[in-house]
Amino acid sequence: MTDDALPLGPGAEFDAIRAMLAGMGDAAHGIGDDAAVMSVPRGEQLLTSVDAMVEHVHFRREWLDPAELGWRATMAALSDLAAMGASPLGILVALEVSADWTSSLGELASGIAEAARAAGTTIRGGNLSRGEQLSITTTVLGSAFASLPRNGAQAGDSIYVTGVLGGPGAALARLVGMRRPDPAHRERFAHPVARLREGRWLARAGATAAIDVSDGLAADLAHLAAASAVRLEVHLDRVPLVEGVTAMQAMASGEEFELVVTGRGLDAAAFTGQFGVPLTAIGTVSPGPAEVVLVENGARVAPPGGHDHLSR
Amino acid sequence: MTDDALPLGPGAEFDAIRAMLAGMGDAAHGIGDDAAVMSVPRGEQLLTSVDAMVEHVHFRREWLDPAELGWRATMAALSDLAAMGASPLGILVALEVSADWTSSLGELASGIAEAARAAGTTIRGGNLSRGEQLSITTTVLGSAFASLPRNGAQAGDSIYVTGVLGGPGAALARLVGMRRPDPAHRERFAHPVARLREGRWLARAGATAAIDVSDGLAADLAHLAAASAVRLEVHLDRVPLVEGVTAMQAMASGEEFELVVTGRGLDAAAFTGQFGVPLTAIGTVSPGPAEVVLVENGARVAPPGGHDHLSR
Numbered sequence: 001m002t003d004d005a006l007p008l009g010p011g012a013e014f015d016a017i018r019a020m021l022a023g024m025g026d027a028a029h030g031i032g033d034d035a036a037v038m039s040v041p042r043g044e045q046l047l048t049s050v051d052a053m054v055e056h057v058h059f060r061r062e063w064l065d066p067a068e069l070g071w072r073a074t075m076a077a078l079s080d081l082a083a084m085g086a087s088p089l090g091i092l093v094a095l096e097v098s099a100d101w102t103s104s105l106g107e108l109a110s111g112i113a114e115a116a117r118a119a120g121t122t123i124r125g126g127n128l129s130r131g132e133q134l135s136i137t138t139t140v141l142g143s144a145f146a147s148l149p150r151n152g153a154q155a156g157d158s159i160y161v162t163g164v165l166g167g168p169g170a171a172l173a174r175l176v177g178m179r180r181p182d183p184a185h186r187e188r189f190a191h192p193v194a195r196l197r198e199g200r201w202l203a204r205a206g207a208t209a210a211i212d213v214s215d216g217l218a219a220d221l222a223h224l225a226a227a228s229a230v231r232l233e234v235h236l237d238r239v240p241l242v243e244g245v246t247a248m249q250a251m252a253s254g255e256e257f258e259l260v261v262t263g264r265g266l267d268a269a270a271f272t273g274q275f276g277v278p279l280t281a282i283g284t285v286s287p288g289p290a291e292v293v294l295v296e297n298g299a300r301v302a303p304p305g306g307h308d309h310l311s312r
Numbered sequence: 313m314t315d316d317a318l319p320l321g322p323g324a325e326f327d328a329i330r331a332m333l334a335g336m337g338d339a340a341h342g343i344g345d346d347a348a349v350m351s352v353p354r355g356e357q358l359l360t361s362v363d364a365m366v367e368h369v370h371f372r373r374e375w376l377d378p379a380e381l382g383w384r385a386t387m388a389a390l391s392d393l394a395a396m397g398a399s400p401l402g403i404l405v406a407l408e409v410s411a412d413w414t415s416s417l418g419e420l421a422s423g424i425a426e427a428a429r430a431a432g433t434t435i436r437g438g439n440l441s442r443g444e445q446l447s448i449t450t451t452v453l454g455s456a457f458a459s460l461p462r463n464g465a466q467a468g469d470s471i472y473v474t475g476v477l478g479g480p481g482a483a484l485a486r487l488v489g490m491r492r493p494d495p496a497h498r499e500r501f502a503h504p505v506a507r508l509r510e511g512r513w514l515a516r517a518g519a520t521a522a523i524d525v526s527d528g529l530a531a532d533l534a535h536l537a538a539a540s541a542v543r544l545e546v547h548l549d550r551v552p553l554v555e556g557v558t559a560m561q562a563m564a565s566g567e568e569f570e571l572v573v574t575g576r577g578l579d580a581a582a583f584t585g586q587f588g589v590p591l592t593a594i595g596t597v598s599p600g601p602a603e604v605v606l607v608e609n610g611a612r613v614a615p616p617g618g619h620d621h622l623s624r
Contacts, residue, residue: 032462034395034396035359035361035395036359036361037396045350048347049346049437050437052406056444080346080347126362130366137439141358142347
């Protein structure tokens with residue numbers, strides 16, 4: 001809580017807010033008025049998105065410690081700014097808290113704060129309510145001169161993806177089965193990183209469209225194909241994989257928070273040199289109708305079932 | 313859904329989103345990318361706030377129809393912009409929906425849309441998740457040249473409140489007791505109106521500080537006193553009341569979404585002439601320490617218990 005934060009009134013709700021602010025430390029900035037006040041850089045557009053992580057729907061308590069959960073919810077929301085090529089301006093955090101989570105609020109807040117710091121932004125406001133389960137609803141605010149939409153893919157573009165895929169899906173499959181995931185897979189699940197700097201680099205480098213991998217590469221490509229009204233052909237043998245997963249498992253792995261972009265002749269070596277993250281060409285864009293075609297050993301194969309939330 | 317909205321991908325979640333977009337009609341604007349893109353008017357600041365309305369915590373299903381609920385959640389969130397003297401730029405709506413609410417999503421969305429239209433703004437994005445109860449988390453985005461903070465009240469100012477108080481509290485007391493509320497009180501509970509134009513008028517007229525009445529006038533005055541480090545003295549016989557409530561009941565009535573402002577010599581007649589809403593001087597600001605003093609028949613009286621959410 002910074003010096004410019006306003007004093008809060010009395011009451012139990014405010015005690016909980018104080019515990020959260022203590023956990024956030026200097027990552028919480030100017031909290032306490034009816035609305036947060038920010039400045040959008042002159043000439044830039046405002047970009048906003050909201051994302052929720054709900055207990056029993058998106059996660060179970062035993063999978064992550066509270067700080068990891070806060071980190072993951074925050075990075076998931078920031079990933080939508082990354083996919084637009086935007087810089088973050090601030091974050092609003094709305095929590096519903098069941099009784100069994102009250103004592104973990106400080107730790108949860110510390111994970112949210114750590115993610116905000118890693119992204120170079122601050123927590124500017126929020127809301128706290130009781131609820132029947134924990135839910136973290138994160139609003140992200142950002143800005144960009146020219147944002148990167150979903151609907152800009154052009155026939156003749158290549159399709160690129162950042163990072164290596166499959167870790168979160170593999171970890172989730174083990175966790176749902178009450179088994180211990182591979183530590184490397186768990187790390188990808190517990191500590192995703194929103195590709196914010198990477199998204200801005202790609203926008204400047206001439207990417208035509210982007211989406212982040214949240215529902216699984218196959219499903220997110222379908223969103224991009226629908227928005228851009230193009231046919232996307234992906235070669236499964238080119239999809240970059242974490243160790244221990246198949247390409248088809250990687251296609252269905254959700255909550256990766258890597259970026260898929262389209263564009264021509266993006267310089268993968270320069271990208272990797274700057275960020276230490278691979279950028280891999282995995283296919284091509286051709287004229288619509290909107291469709292995703294997966295190719296393996298020269299033959300078309302059926303898409304995976306896609307990322308499933310818990311107990312849908 | 314307007315022409316510039318992007319096509320959505322397949323799946324049950326998207327069917328639900330389509331039902332909501334149908335209910336919102338032309339009040340939903342440009343939805344479908346990773347983030348909503350808006351412009352903040354040149355020279356103005358961005359103001360944002362997030363507010364949640366959670367079933368069993370803030371309301372019970374039998375109290376309001378789904379359209380009323382959507383209206384009320386949206387106006388409650390917009391009220392935070394009103395209290396800052398801001399103009400709305402757009403709204404993000406994050407819903408958690410339990411199975412028994414799925415068929416009501418269209419009607420809920422129509423109420424959200426009606427409130428957005430009444431406020432002269434649009435729904436620019438959102439999120440949809442399952443949950444164990446219905447919750448509506450609304451992010452509001454607005455802008456202002458000079459916003460109206462909580463911490464600007466000065467010794468020598470008067471204290472003013474818009475509208476007439478006590479309706480929502482009286483309605484809630486009946487509803488919690490499973491009794492039918494007075495229709496006028498129920499109307500104030502079901503259809504609050506965020507005082508957006510009024511807030512901007514008050515900011516231009518020289519108001520020094522403002523807060524909206526969400527926790528109850530007594531509690532919200534305490535927040536304002538704490539933020540401004542001043543003593544606020546309120547004369548109970550001056551508090552404007554709906555018919556059928558006492559001043560003390562009105563002081564404890566929450567979710568009014570009227571504005572309390574401080575300032576000198578605000579022109580109540582001009583205000584009422586313009587908006588058809590009373591503006592009433594109810595007390596005075598003097599030097600701190602922060603305190604709220606209620607006076608009745610010349611004697612200090614104890615404050616009410618304050619607004620209580622359900623089953624706290």
